Amino acid sequence: MYDYHVHSEYSHDSLADPREMIKRAARAGLQEICFTEHVEYDENMELTSPLQIDEYAANIRKLKEDSPVTVKMGLEIGLKDSNSFERALNLAKGYDVDFIIGSVHWTDEGDAYFPPFFEGREKEQAYYRYLELALPRCFSSADYQVFGHFDYPAKKAPYKDRAMYYNMASGIFDRLFTYLIEHGIGIEVNTSVYRTMEEKMWGLDILKRYVELGGEFVTTGSDAHVPERVGFRIKEAMELARQAGVRYVATYEERKPFFHKL
Ligand SMILES: [Zn+2]
């Protein structure tokens, strides 16, 4: 099992000690953990979370030496436009970055994590709006390894049933997956959208369509910001992908994929 999406104190929204994250990963039975700290530019091209990449890279090197699990250095870059993506890549230049997640957090109504995004919108409208905004942003680069949490707004959505379905935005999903597959970019099964161990997982229909269009691999990530969430429902995420017909779960080194049969 691989947790390819975790944040530590190098991200603005986490206080977690990476050593604790690694310890937890070992206890949870993971083979590998990839830190994916935030790099996100706002509309004024200012970093919303000023990543100390020097320190981060140095620390990862140190952690790699005596870790009970394989440790990788990744980034989660906020997709906006080609300009900001290039800038983010420049920041990473010269560092051994193993893996980049391209994510969309920001919308015209702010981060889709916060209440204003959902104001006056039914679930279907909110999710469609998010994916509609995400699509051109995904096209802004082909230089990331996976598109992160396609169901991101579900994370904090104020609806009783937060499940996202393919038919809520079938045309958008098709265009998105076609682009990603053509460019060798995968998608992520992100388990942070589930609040408890019991909550029913969604996404099977979405993953099935991804496979129909030619998608062969996913990465799995807990998006943990605290040690307790490392490895959260990763096993089930793999099972969901397998059920959908996804052939491989991918890990990365220096941004080259390794495919593990599901
Ligand atoms: Zn994210």
Ligand SMILES: [Zn+2]
């Ligand atoms: Zn994240």
